[in-house]
Amino acid sequence: MSEVREKLAYSEEHEWAEAVEGQIVRIGITDHAQSLLGDIVFVEFPELGASVSFGESMGSIESVKTVSELYSPVTGKVVKVNEALNDQPELLNGEPYEGGWIAEIEVEGSVEEAFGKLLTAEGYKGIIA
């Protein structure tokens, strides 16, 4: 059974978002997503400073077998990416909610507003059940 963490917000595209501080939100893919993808071998990040929009592609994640779009769960500007994933993409499989985080985004408007468009842990559990 895939892990769903209570304090995070979730998109229907299987990304999670976590409020870090101020308008900064950290994002990644869910445990359910990594288990569907299988062994992840490559991450294509958004560029630092790039503008990303809710529900739009901001990069890709590749497993041995497949390529999947990485959709942004929020609208804003990329302020940090997890460079460790360049050498250790398997962190996405092993610890999707921790060492496998993908990027930090400074959201447009408030975090509350941004999370308003996302699912709660309960809601997300409902769509992967």
Add this chain to the structure above:
Amino acid sequence: MSELRRTPLFAAYAGYPGVRCIDFGGWELPVQFYGILQEHDAVRKQAGLFDVSHMGEFLVTGQYAEAFLQQVTTNDVSRLSAGQAQYTLMCYPDGGVVDDLLVYKLSQDQYQLVVNASNIDKDFAWLSDHLIGDVVLENLSEQTALLALQGPMAARILAGVTADPVGELAPFHFLYQAEVCGRKALVSRTGYTGEDGFEIYLDSGDAPHVWRELLKAGESDGLIPVGLGARDTLRFEARLPLYGQELSKDITPLEAGVGMFVKLAKEGGFIGRDALEKQKQEGLTRKLVGIELLDRGIPRSHYPIFAGGRQIGEVTTGTQSPTLKRNLGLALLETAYTELGTEVEVEIRGKLLRAQVVKAPFYKRTQTTGEGAKS
């Protein structure tokens, strides 16, 4: 949408919590049992067991069986002795490929053909249309299961469950009436992984028993079940072609680099011979080569390849090689760009990334015993 077909081993997959099945040409088959990387690694270092029962088996019987197979396949069937198998292809008159297959010589007037699952109906129809003399063609795919035991420990594991001298089989040789785990089997020293190994043909009903017993017998040698995902990465590293990617009705065996299995000079010719002869005389306009990405990115099937601002070919198969951790592809390119070291560009999601032509196969095992691979 018609219902997906299942092999006799479908029920046995259920015991693996990590198993994931996909629709593979109308068959519901496991893409992985644990994880593609782990399974790939097991086959390279220890052993893996594959259920490839979806493959098609035809029986060709008759005094004219050899003459018939000479006509419809590119390799020279007359070179086979009973107990020997060969990799070969069937071509259309224009040199495009109907399918690639194995031919097993069971006796002077009987052969088994092993064809790709997705081509069973097409191949059967094609062969039926070209029958000669007294030749009878039967489709045994339904009642035949096929397990592939592959990897450096394969011979040792198999020796533990049979009294037959399987370890003495030379590559591409087989025992027609062997017994494996107490069940009748045809055992050949063949495979599709680039490792030593065996393919074991069984009655469908015997497959679950042999599957279970083999896994039990091989457990201490690291044997695990392996899905189609690793089957693809293993054959890719060994540069073994896959029909639908490296081979198709639009790609000839010469272009795909399997010309050594095309015997243009064999007596009586074969379907497609004249077109292939002409292609050879005139020189190939495109060839299959290995490529490696120099920029960060992974080549994938059908990604276009450019040089000098013009498309010069496309990727046929690509992935990050699990053994080598390099981002590699097989690609069909215009001949002018096929020299080793030639720089080309692969279009990946709208961006042109640098790549260069590299040597393939990407992987060759170091042991000298038993050429397990299909080529």
